[in-house]
Amino acid sequence: MSNWAARGTIVDINREFSNFSRRLERFGQKFEEKAKTAAGSGSSSILRSPIRALFYDLRNLFTRGVTLDGMRDLLKKDLRDAFHFYTKGIDYSAYESMPWFKRYPAKVLKTFIALANRLSPPRRVAFAVAIVLMLIAMIRLTAFSAKFGQPDENSGIMLFLLSFAILFILLFMELRDKLDLKGDLEIAREIQAGLVPAEAFRQNGISIQSYMRPANTVGGDYYDIIDLAECQVGIVVGDVSGKGMPAALLMALMQGSLRTLVSAGLRGPELIAKLNVYLCANTPLDRLITLFYGELDTSTGELCYVNAGHNAPILMRSDKNLDHLHSTALVLGVDNNALFEAKTIRIHQGERLLLYTDGVSEAFNAKDEEYGEPRMTAFIQAQASLSSEDLIRRLVNDVLAFCDPAKPHDDMTLMAVARE
Numbered sequence: 001m002s003n004w005a006a007r008g009t010i011v012d013i014n015r016e017f018s019n020f021s022r023r024l025e026r027f028g029q030k031f032e033e034k035a036k037t038a039a040g041s042g043s044s045s046i047l048r049s050p051i052r053a054l055f056y057d058l059r060n061l062f063t064r065g066v067t068l069d070g071m072r073d074l075l076k077k078d079l080r081d082a083f084h085f086y087t088k089g090i091d092y093s094a095y096e097s098m099p100w101f102k103r104y105p106a107k108v109l110k111t112f113i114a115l116a117n118r119l120s121p122p123r124r125v126a127f128a129v130a131i132v133l134m135l136i137a138m139i140r141l142t143a144f145s146a147k148f149g150q151p152d153e154n155s156g157i158m159l160f161l162l163s164f165a166i167l168f169i170l171l172f173m174e175l176r177d178k179l180d181l182k183g184d185l186e187i188a189r190e191i192q193a194g195l196v197p198a199e200a201f202r203q204n205g206i207s208i209q210s211y212m213r214p215a216n217t218v219g220g221d222y223y224d225i226i227d228l229a230e231c232q233v234g235i236v237v238g239d240v241s242g243k244g245m246p247a248a249l250l251m252a253l254m255q256g257s258l259r260t261l262v263s264a265g266l267r268g269p270e271l272i273a274k275l276n277v278y279l280c281a282n283t284p285l286d287r288l289i290t291l292f293y294g295e296l297d298t299s300t301g302e303l304c305y306v307n308a309g310h311n312a313p314i315l316m317r318s319d320k321n322l323d324h325l326h327s328t329a330l331v332l333g334v335d336n337n338a339l340f341e342a343k344t345i346r347i348h349q350g351e352r353l354l355l356y357t358d359g360v361s362e363a364f365n366a367k368d369e370e371y372g373e374p375r376m377t378a379f380i381q382a383q384a385s386l387s388s389e390d391l392i393r394r395l396v397n398d399v400l401a402f403c404d405p406a407k408p409h410d411d412m413t414l415m416a417v418a419r420e
Helices: 003-037 042-063 068-087 100-117 121-148 156-194 245-263 268-282 373-382 388-403
Strands: 201-203 206-213 221-229 232-240 289-297 302-308 314-316 322-324 343-346 351-356 412-419
Touching: 068 100, 100 121, 121 156, 156 245, 206 221, 206 232, 206 388, 221 245, 221 412, 232 245, 232 351, 232 412, 245 268, 245 289, 268 289, 268 302, 314 373, 322 373, 373 388, 388 412
Parallel strands: none
Antiparallel strands: 201 206, 206 412, 221 232, 232 289, 289 302, 302 343, 314 322, 314 351, 351 412
């Protein structure tokens, strides 16, 4: 189907939903008029309000929030993402050399096994039984129709309905599990939001604005603003590899460990070295963490920092030139004996330091094109006159507009440190 045909189909679907909503509204108005004319009936006055409320609840349930973009995501993105989710990790290359009549059944069987493995053992058995019953029903219906010209109503259809009932029950159980998990994730989201500063920081002409947008309900990005001493503040931006709940747990581990070491009086490279040793001992081998840690003197603008494999923050000078604070050490959680070097810069009046995670610069659109650091630095230079809050907001909107209709697949975090 061509792009124009697909677009026309989506528009037609959206128009049908709009027409359906209007018809329901007109029906509701007529229903209300009929109810008003039903005078003298005590039971009518009792039932009128509950029935009307039920009707409006049903109407809102199936029409509220239905948009063209939502239908487009359902027909294109959600369906594609669901297929990729269930077939993730399946290698079909071994079947490519087979004849088609062997290749496709083998792929279907491989997909069935991968799907069944995502279920618990009892549900896996029920799923297999439902599929077998459906196949038997289809064979009987096809064979009986070919022989007698009509379906076998006494066997094939009943087996088909039974298989459908089993699949519906499994879907109901999986949906219940998902809703339970969603509730837990919402609580985890609130807890994670409480681990990072919610308000902007201001002291001695230094202002710090921060923003974090997880790709999922929770994420592995981390930022922090830590009071170290009078006129001394620690600024931290980190990124745990991966996303979702595993990354969020490691983010919480890193946040707690870092603040504990700071409370113990450790600073600079020694602090990051101790943190690295702890993370190496307590994180999986396939996980690593990038981290930018800086100690800022708010009275002078002097910043002493350690960049452990993190994206180079961008220092926007007053003459609109850009300096990058490149890595000074290896990422965390890889080598116990890694050495960490500190460097020092000064943020002068009218200058701003922008820290970010790779979810910003490495965001991809539907054409698999990367937003990229060149595009980001050009945007920053063009919008240099904006306040830190507006700059962050517009940069995030620019990334989302670039990715549309796709959604960013990685967490996005930004921190702007400005000296007035």
